[in-house]
Amino acid sequence: MNQVMEDDFQVIDNCLMIRLPEEIDHHRAGYISENADRHLMRSDVQNVVFDFENTRFMDSSGIGVIMGRYRKISCFGGKVYVVHADSQILRILRVSGLQKVVEIM
Amino acid sequence: MENEMEIIFDAVSDNEAFARVAVAAFVSNLNPTMEELADIKTAVSEAVTNSIIHGYENLYGYGRPGRCPADRKKTNEGKVRIRCVLEDDVLHIQVTDKGKGIENVEQAMEPLYTTKPELERSGMGFAFMEAFMDDLEVESTPGEGTVVSMTKKLGVSAWIDGKEQ
Numbered sequence: 001m002n003q004v005m006e007d008d009f010q011v012i013d014n015c016l017m018i019r020l021p022e023e024i025d026h027h028r029a030g031y032i033s034e035n036a037d038r039h040l041m042r043s044d045v046q047n048v049v050f051d052f053e054n055t056r057f058m059d060s061s062g063i064g065v066i067m068g069r070y071r072k073i074s075c076f077g078g079k080v081y082v083v084h085a086d087s088q089i090l091r092i093l094r095v096s097g098l099q100k101v102v103e104i105m
Numbered sequence: 106m107e108n109e110m111e112i113i114f115d116a117v118s119d120n121e122a123f124a125r126v127a128v129a130a131f132v133s134n135l136n137p138t139m140e141e142l143a144d145i146k147t148a149v150s151e152a153v154t155n156s157i158i159h160g161y162e163n164l165y166g167y168g169r170p171g172r173c174p175a176d177r178k179k180t181n182e183g184k185v186r187i188r189c190v191l192e193d194d195v196l197h198i199q200v201t202d203k204g205k206g207i208e209n210v211e212q213a214m215e216p217l218y219t220t221k222p223e224l225e226r227s228g229m230g231f232a233f234m235e236a237f238m239d240d241l242e243v244e245s246t247p248g249e250g251t252v253v254s255m256t257k258k259l260g261v262s263a264w265i266d267g268k269e270q
């Protein structure tokens with residue numbers, strides 16, 4: 001399933017959980033960011049969890065999505081978590097330097 | 106053995122996935138590893154996306170289920186061309202656009218440099234192409250367009266998880 005759906009964004013306690021699509025490129029990045037930001041406007045959300053369970057491809061557009069959310073929440077002490085990333089996604093995160101600012105679990 | 110293919114498609118974000126899958130399919134006879142395929146797809150995706158959003162300034166990648174809002178529909182006309190040549194196990198990829206071109210290629214290729222921060226571009230596109238391919242060359246003329254040439258030798262798969270860099 002490559003479309004991003006509404007229920008891929010869920011707020012649990014103070015975390016926004018984002019279930020990412022199979023492929024993250026520029027074509028899909030805007031929709032992910034926009035929806036994430038809509039949830040982040042709710043003041044009770046502090047952290048963001050990007051769930052890569054279903055994700056098999058990401059290019060630098062995905063780095064922009066993660067960096068953008070990180071900028072929005074880190075000034076309020078929030079953290080960005082990455083879960084279920086496969087070796088290819090981890091590699092992308094490493095090359096981009098993002099592994100230094102997000103918590104990879 | 107030499108094998109060549111060329112595709113030309115509209116510079117719209119809907120074609121980003123098509124372009125990288127087409128190139129991956131072209132090399133599939135060589136039995137590339139998963140890593141090699143991922144490298145090639147990432148590099149193609151970066152070059153093609155750059156042509157679309159920077160070269161022709163078709164800015165809105167959307168991917169929203171359902172209909173696209175009218176203000177996001179407008180696109181500038183333009184085509185992206187991908188030419189691939191396989192020389193034995195060496196893949197040459199050339200991504201060409203006739204968009205607005207790059208004034209300062211050296212600066213554009215610096216990691217984190219982007220002219221579109223408002224679009225949340227990370228400025229990592231050229232860095233990814235460089236990291237995932239063996240060779241990268243960029244030729245550009247302002248007002249005329251850009252040619253990105255990349256080369257990768259397949260079947261070496263020097264990648265060992267966690268050991269690089």
Ligand SMILES: Nc1ncnc2c1ncn2[C@@H]1O[C@H](COP(=O)(O)OP(=O)(O)O)[C@@H](O)[C@H]1O
Binds near residue numbers: 151
């Ligand atoms: N095909 C192109 N046509 C015009 N400008 C380009 C092209 N490719 C890259 N650029 C310029 O080079 C910059 C850096 O590209 P890149 O490393 O991919 O980062 P990003 O796409 O995130 O901005 C872009 O911001 C843009 O100014």
Ligand SMILES: [Mg+2]
Binds near residue numbers: 060151154155229231
């Ligand atoms: Mg780019």
